[in-house]
Amino acid sequence: MTPLSKALDQGFKYLLLALVLITLIVTVSVIVLLTKESSGFFSQVPLGEFLFGKEWTPLLEPKSFGVLPLVNGTFMIVFGAIGMALPAGLFVATYLNEYATDRTRSYIKPALEVLAGIPTVVYGFFALTFVTPILKTMFPEIQIFNAASGAIVVAIMVLPMIASLVDDGFRSVPRALREGAYGLGANSVEVITQVVIPAAGTRITAAVVLAISRAIGETMAVTLAAGATPKITANPLESIQTMTAYIVQVTSGDVQAGGIEYQTVYVVGALLFVITFMMNVIGNIVLSKPVMEAR
């Protein structure tokens, strides 16, 4: 090695090390910040009231700090979106794997990636100006801001990821297994639903977990589409508010730093962090399980 290339090599090593350190520092600071501000919040509001209270009005008098309406809003979007994106993703992956020629595949895969690359604010706009009007023709009573259109665009956003991960999962199922099934007189629907999907089960679960994390954290689209009305409801035609949308609302408003209103942002952020963290842990547990189970 020449001295120059050696120096470059060393330099590169330290650069990488620095990047790793920065990542660590950022993560730790986020956790410290969230903990600090949250503890300030919890010195005024009991944990139980926050976690189980059914009213969320921190910006209005009388103030109320029950986070359940925001959790309800978030999970409405999440379940709605996954409920649509998972079946759609299974269909897309099945088509790509079992029916599409290599040529068709080479068009669809990049198209999916484009879908994944669209800025989320565009999806929010799309929901407001396109999805909601269509929904209105079917459900005239729908509100301008509503959970349904939010869930639909989030579904479109996570679809590429689900489809692509499930597709990888399907590809990992050995051809021999499919042939074994076809050799017993199965048709392609039976092979896909009873052999390929179960054999790719862990991968599909991992895809769903990742998609849930993504949907929970989704911000701009749901802020624009689903509104800012924290409430506990099961009606997707109404306006709701998600945890992320609340954070946007407060941080883009003129709430004074240091007050309890301001701390709510951190405490909601901390809750989001805990939920996504748990999803990732679950995802890792699922993925580390031995590949195939007996029943």
Next chain:
Amino acid sequence: MSDPILGVKNLSVYYGESQAVKHVNLGFKDKSVTAVIGPSGCGKSTLLRALNRMNDFIPNVRIEGEVKYRNQNIYGKSMDPAEVRRRIGMVFQKPNPFPKTIYKNIIWGPKINGYKFDPDELVEKSLKGAALWKEVKDRLHDSALALSGGQQQRLCIARAIAMSPEVILMDEPCSALDPKSTLSIEELIGEMRKNYCIVIVTHNMQQAGRVSDDTAFFYNGDLIEFGATKKIFTNPDNSQTEDYITGRFG
């Protein structure tokens, strides 16, 4: 000796432009074992897979000629390929049990095909038919993947038997197995011979000699010689056959 239950007439199989099986005429008798031998790449697997339409899943495959099962062309327009595969079962080179329990591996085929059956009875009968019952009867609900390679292969045979086919195609069924498992499969084939028409592809000359009644020798997609195994192995008509069998192949 009976008439062929399965036969091919002027069968050619192409992958795109290249021809892997060339104008082959051949009959497989019921309740007997036919060995298909020949050097690597001579078209044995291609021929075998043409016999129950497993080539349908490979893009660019083209079939010419006929495969007749009980006097019906299995490539005929009115033929349901799934029905063909129910009657003509297949055992693959590498054991490929489903990632399910032993029990469920057996009943899966009959179930999806809507057969009426008593599952416990069918499982026992099929496993006995594949000489696996004694070894697994206490763990029928364990994963099939926990079995040894040889046991997995016998499970795959049991799974094929459960469909009550008339013909069972085996593509090098012992090539992934140790000598002891190979022996048990060979004994099993000897037993199964009483009930099924078996076509087995093998690279192992001793195996062909031990298990088969008839032998077909292929070279480069052509059927070079077909006849009673005894004759092929002791006094073949064709010098290429002799060279191959005695290992003098160039």
